[in-house]
Amino acid sequence: MSMPSVSSAASAPQAPEGGREITLGQAIREALAEEMRRDPRVLLLGEDVAEAGTPFKVLSGLVEEFGPERVIDTPISEAGFTGIGVGLAMTGMRPVVDIMFGDFLTLAMDQIVNQAAKVHYMSGGKLKVPLVVRTTLGATRRSAAQHSQSLHAWFSHVPGLKVVLPSTPYDAKGLLKTAIRDDNPVLFFEDKMMYQLKGLVPEGEYTIPFGVADIKRRGSDLTIVATSSMVQVALAAAADLEQLGISAEVIDPRTTSPLDKQTLIESARKTSRVIVVDEGYQSYGVTAEIAAVINEGAFYYLDAPVKRLGALDVPVPFSPVLEDLTVPTPAAVVEMAKILCGRA
Amino acid sequence: MVSEHITSSGERPLTADEAMRTRERQFWLGLYEQMLTIRLFEEQVNELYMSAKMPGLAHLYSGEEAVAVGVCAALRRDDYITSTHRGHGHCLAKGAAVDRMFAELLGKQPGYCRGKGGSMHIADQESGNLGANAIVGGSAGIATGAALSCKRRGSGQVVVCFFGDGALGQGLLYEAMNMAALWQLPVIYVCENNLYNEYTPNRETTAGDMLARPRAFGIQTEEVDGQDVRAVYAAAVRLVERARRGEGPAYLHCNTYRFYGHHVGDIQRGYYRSREEEEWWQAQRDPLKLLSSWLREQGLVEERHFTEIERRARALIEAGVRFALEAPYPDPQEVTQHVYA
Numbered sequence: 001m002s003m004p005s006v007s008s009a010a011s012a013p014q015a016p017e018g019g020r021e022i023t024l025g026q027a028i029r030e031a032l033a034e035e036m037r038r039d040p041r042v043l044l045l046g047e048d049v050a051e052a053g054t055p056f057k058v059l060s061g062l063v064e065e066f067g068p069e070r071v072i073d074t075p076i077s078e079a080g081f082t083g084i085g086v087g088l089a090m091t092g093m094r095p096v097v098d099i100m101f102g103d104f105l106t107l108a109m110d111q112i113v114n115q116a117a118k119v120h121y122m123s124g125g126k127l128k129v130p131l132v133v134r135t136t137l138g139a140t141r142r143s144a145a146q147h148s149q150s151l152h153a154w155f156s157h158v159p160g161l162k163v164v165l166p167s168t169p170y171d172a173k174g175l176l177k178t179a180i181r182d183d184n185p186v187l188f189f190e191d192k193m194m195y196q197l198k199g200l201v202p203e204g205e206y207t208i209p210f211g212v213a214d215i216k217r218r219g220s221d222l223t224i225v226a227t228s229s230m231v232q233v234a235l236a237a238a239a240d241l242e243q244l245g246i247s248a249e250v251i252d253p254r255t256t257s258p259l260d261k262q263t264l265i266e267s268a269r270k271t272s273r274v275i276v277v278d279e280g281y282q283s284y285g286v287t288a289e290i291a292a293v294i295n296e297g298a299f300y301y302l303d304a305p306v307k308r309l310g311a312l313d314v315p316v317p318f319s320p321v322l323e324d325l326t327v328p329t330p331a332a333v334v335e336m337a338k339i340l341c342g343r344a
Numbered sequence: 345m346v347s348e349h350i351t352s353s354g355e356r357p358l359t360a361d362e363a364m365r366t367r368e369r370q371f372w373l374g375l376y377e378q379m380l381t382i383r384l385f386e387e388q389v390n391e392l393y394m395s396a397k398m399p400g401l402a403h404l405y406s407g408e409e410a411v412a413v414g415v416c417a418a419l420r421r422d423d424y425i426t427s428t429h430r431g432h433g434h435c436l437a438k439g440a441a442v443d444r445m446f447a448e449l450l451g452k453q454p455g456y457c458r459g460k461g462g463s464m465h466i467a468d469q470e471s472g473n474l475g476a477n478a479i480v481g482g483s484a485g486i487a488t489g490a491a492l493s494c495k496r497r498g499s500g501q502v503v504v505c506f507f508g509d510g511a512l513g514q515g516l517l518y519e520a521m522n523m524a525a526l527w528q529l530p531v532i533y534v535c536e537n538n539l540y541n542e543y544t545p546n547r548e549t550t551a552g553d554m555l556a557r558p559r560a561f562g563i564q565t566e567e568v569d570g571q572d573v574r575a576v577y578a579a580a581v582r583l584v585e586r587a588r589r590g591e592g593p594a595y596l597h598c599n600t601y602r603f604y605g606h607h608v609g610d611i612q613r614g615y616y617r618s619r620e621e622e623e624w625w626q627a628q629r630d631p632l633k634l635l636s637s638w639l640r641e642q643g644l645v646e647e648r649h650f651t652e653i654e655r656r657a658r659a660l661i662e663a664g665v666r667f668a669l670e671a672p673y674p675d676p677q678e679v680t681q682h683v684y685a
C-alpha cells in the first residue's frame with residue numbers, strides 16, 4: 001500500500017455558540033441520565049456509584065432518579081463486575097461499567113481484552129457486546145504510581161475495542177451518548193483533573209460520531225495533535241505561540257479507535273510541521289501511532305520529522321517536584337514548536 | 345518502649361510477684377505507647393492535610409490501632425508484612441520511624457521511598473515491610489509468595505498480609521489462599537473488618553459468612569475483637585507461632601472501626617454512616633481507652649505512667665513532623681532513577 005487508506009470523515013460538528021456553561025463532570029452525568037431515560041436497557045455498575053456517586057461525585061443524583069436496580073453498587077471486584085457487564089451486554093442490556101481509576105483496568109483486563117473484544121468476531125458476527133467502560137486517566141493529582149496512569153493506548157491496540165478521549169464538556173456529553181448507542185465495547189477515558197473544567201453545552205439532544213476529529217483551533221504554521229486534557233495543554237501552548245507569531249492548529253482526534261486519519265493528514269499537509277501530545281507513555285504509545293499515520297500520509301509535505309510528547313517513561317512518582325516533570329506542559333510544547341519552526 | 349528498671353532504686357529487691365507485675369506493666373504500656381503514637385501520627389497527618397502542607401490524600405488508621413499493634417507485637421523484626429492504602433499504622437507498628445514516615449508523606453528526599461511512594465506505598469525492608477499497596481487486595485499474592493520464599497529458604501520467618509474487608513471482593517485473595525493452604529505456607533491473612541468498603545457498608549457487598557471463606561480452604565480461622573489489643577495479641581501469637589512451626593496458614597478476622605472518613609477529605613459522611621454510630625465507637629470502643637481502663641482496673645499503672653508516655657509520644661511526633669517539613673525535596677534527576685534495578 002503506497003498510501004494509508006483514509007476513511008471519509010463527515011465534517012465535525014462544531015461546539016455550539018449557545019448553551020449553558022457546565023462542567024465536564026456534569027456533562028457526563030447529563031449524558032448518562034438522558035440515555036437512561038431514553039433507553040431502559042441502560043444501567044450503571046461499579047464501586048460506590050449509587051449513594052456516593054463515585055469518589056469524584058460524577059454520578060450524584062442518578063440512583064435517586066433511577067433506583068438501585070439500575071445504578072448498582074458492586075463489591076470491589078473489577079474482574080467480576082466487568083465480566084458481568086459483558087454478559088449483560090451479550091443478552092440485550094446496555095451496561096455502563098465504572099472503573100474508578102484507569103489503573104484498575106488491569107484487574108479487568110481478561111474480561112475486556114479476551115472476552116468483550118473478541119465475542120463479536122469469534123461468533124462470526126452473531127453475538128455483540130454493547131458495553132461501555134467508563135474510567136479515568138491523568139496524573140498530577142499527587143496519587144502516586146497506582147492511581148495516575150493513562151493506559152488508553154493498551155486498548156487502542158486491541159481490535160474490537162473502541163477508545164474515546166473527550167477533552168471538553170461538549171465532546172464528553174456527545175461522545176458518551178454515542179458510546180452507549182454503539183454496539184461494540186467502548187472504553188471511555190475521562191481525565192480526573194478535568195471534571196471541574198467548564199464549557200458550553202447545548203440544552204438539546206446531540207451526539208458526536210466516533211472517528212471524527214475536531215479542529216479545536218485553526219492555524220497555518222504548525223499542527224498540534226492532542227488528546228484528552230492534553231488538548232487544553234495544546235490550546236494554552238497555541239495561545240503562547242501566537243504571541244511569538246507562530247500560528248498553531250490544534251486537532252483533537254477525540255477517538256483513538258477509530259482514528260480520523262484524514263483530518264490529521266490534511267492538517268499535516270497544510271502546516272508541514274506536527275507535534276503529537278498525549279498523556280500516555282511516549283514509548284509504544286498513542287503519539288507513536290499518530291506520528292506513524294502522519295508520516296505515512298503526509299511524508300512529502302513535512303518539513304521535519306513528526307515530534308512526540310508523551311508522559312515520561314517512568315511510574316508516576318508521588319513527590320510533586322518529580323510528578324510535575326512527567327507530564328507534557330504548555331511550556332514543553334512551546335519549546336518544541338519553536339525548534340520545529342526554526343525559532344529556537 | 346517504657347524505660348523502667350526492674351529493681352527499684354537500690355532498696356529492697358522486688359518480690360517475684362512485683363517483678364511479674366512490672367514486666368506485665370512494661371509490656372502493655374509498650375503497646376499502649378505504640379497505639380498512641382499511631383493515633384497522634386494520624387492526627388498530625390490530618391492537620392498537614394487541612395493546612396495544605398501535604399500533597400494528595402491519606403487514609404487514616406485512627407480507631408484501628410489495636411490490630412496493627414497487637415499483630416506486629418507477635419512478630420519478629422525479620423518477619424514480613426504487606427500493608428494497604430490505610431497503612432501508616434502497620435508501618436509504624438512494624439518498626440518504621442516517625443520522621444521518615446512524615447518525610448515520605450510530604451514527598452521529601454529522606455522519606456522511606458525517597459518521596460516516590462507517598463502515603464499509600466511506604467515500604468521499609470529494614471523492618472520487614474514489603475510495602476503498602478494502593479490496589480485493594482493487591483498484596484495477597486506478594487504476601488503469599490514471600491511465605492513460599494520463607495518456606496523454601498527455611499528461614500523460620502512468617503508473613504502477615506493485612507487487608508480490609510473490601511479486599512474480600514477480590515478473586516486474587518482466594519487464589520492465593522488456596523495455594524497457601526495447599527502448600528502449607530507460613531502466612532497469616534489479617535482482615536481489618538471496619539464495616540465499610542470506602543462509602544458502602546460491607547453487608548451490601550459481601551455475601552454469606554466471611555469466615556466461611558478461609559475455612560473453605562481448610563485455613564485455621566479466628567475472629568477477634570479488633571479494638572482489644574490484648575485479644576488481638578493473644579490470637580496473633582497463637583497463629584504466628586503455629587505458622588512458624590510449619591503448621592500452615594491462618595486467617596485472623598479483626599472487627600474494628602475507622603474513626604475518621606475513608607480518607608482525610610471525606611468529611612460529609614452522613615449518607616453512608618451515622619454520627620451516632622461514629623460516636624458510639626469512639627466513646628465505647630476506642631482501643632486506647634479500652635487498654636488504659638483495663639490497666640487501671642488491674643492496678644497495674646499510675647497516672648504518671650500515662651502522662652509520661654503521652655509527653656514522649658507528642659515530642660516524637662513533633663520532632664518527626666518538623667524534620668519532614670524542613671527536609672529537602674528529591675533532586676529532579678531522581679525522576680528517571682529506579683525504573684529498573
Ligand SMILES: Cc1ncc(C[n+]2csc(CCOP(=O)(O)OP(=O)(O)O)c2C)c(N)n1
Pocket residue numbers: 047076078100104107403429430478479480481507508509510511536538540541542606
Ligand atoms: C482494585 C481497587 N479497586 C478500587 C480501589 C479504590 N478503593 C480504594 S480503598 C477502597 C475501599 C477499600 O475498602 P477496605 O478494603 O474495606 O479497606 P478500608 O478502606 O475500609 O480500610 C476502594 C474501593 C482500589 N484502590 N483498588
Ligand SMILES: [Mg+2]
Pocket residue numbers: 508509510536537538539540541542
Ligand atoms: Mg473496610
